[in-house]
Amino acid sequence: MNCLSLIGEIRNVLSHKILDYSNDTTKKTLKRSCATRWIERYHAVHDFLELFEFIVESFSEISEWNDNDTSGKAQRLQNSILDGEFIISLLILSKGFGFGLPLSKHLQKVDIDLKLATRLADETLEEMKCFRNNAENSFKKIYTAAHDLAAQFQVEITMPKVIGRQVHRMNIQAKSTEEYYRISIFNPYMDSYITELEQRRK
Numbered sequence: 001m002n003c004l005s006l007i008g009e010i011r012n013v014l015s016h017k018i019l020d021y022s023n024d025t026t027k028k029t030l031k032r033s034c035a036t037r038w039i040e041r042y043h044a045v046h047d048f049l050e051l052f053e054f055i056v057e058s059f060s061e062i063s064e065w066n067d068n069d070t071s072g073k074a075q076r077l078q079n080s081i082l083d084g085e086f087i088i089s090l091l092i093l094s095k096g097f098g099f100g101l102p103l104s105k106h107l108q109k110v111d112i113d114l115k116l117a118t119r120l121a122d123e124t125l126e127e128m129k130c131f132r133n134n135a136e137n138s139f140k141k142i143y144t145a146a147h148d149l150a151a152q153f154q155v156e157i158t159m160p161k162v163i164g165r166q167v168h169r170m171n172i173q174a175k176s177t178e179e180y181y182r183i184s185i186f187n188p189y190m191d192s193y194i195t196e197l198e199q200r201r202k
Contacts, residue, residue, distance in 0.1 A: 042097035084157030
């Protein structure tokens with residue numbers, strides 16, 4: 001089964017899972033992440049988080065199919081999204097896109113109020129800087145949410161082993177798993193986001 005066929009099967013199984021087991025969620029399917037529209041990016045990540053349980057269940061079901069190729073791919077995808085680093089990154093993305101949502105909505109209007117757009121950009125930038133400057137407390141909430149989400153699937157968030165000489169990834173010295181992911185993912189992401197916004201603000 002090719003990639004497009006697998007995606008189609010996942011969507012079908014996911015739709016049935018949502019219809020069979022959920023009366024609470026307002027989301028019924030996943031959205032594609034758009035490379036240029038920030039609002040669509042936010043909704044794609046937000047919907048993925050809201051439907052996370054059903055996505056895992058869908059992969060689990062497909063991984064038991066007799067088609068070895070399809071079941072193997074589903075199992076690998078399930079393992080990937082249940083990885084602690086993926087879960088943390090997903091929650092960081094959701095928070096980051098949330099900061100820029102009001103500004104993005106305004107910039108996509110037909111008649112843009114330039115003064116309001118400038119004020120929103122400044123406010124967004126200041127809010128993000130404050131969030132980044134308070135990194136320990138800011139990330140603690142994200143890490144706790146990631147830990148709770150992972151625990152639902154009996155997944156433990158762990159820190160990669162640190163070796164004396166590392167070539168292919170950052171060899172971060174951290175006292176805890178939380179500190180490791182704050183330094184390796186949260187801080188660089190927020191710094192990059194703030195820098196990009198500052199450059200576009202000029």
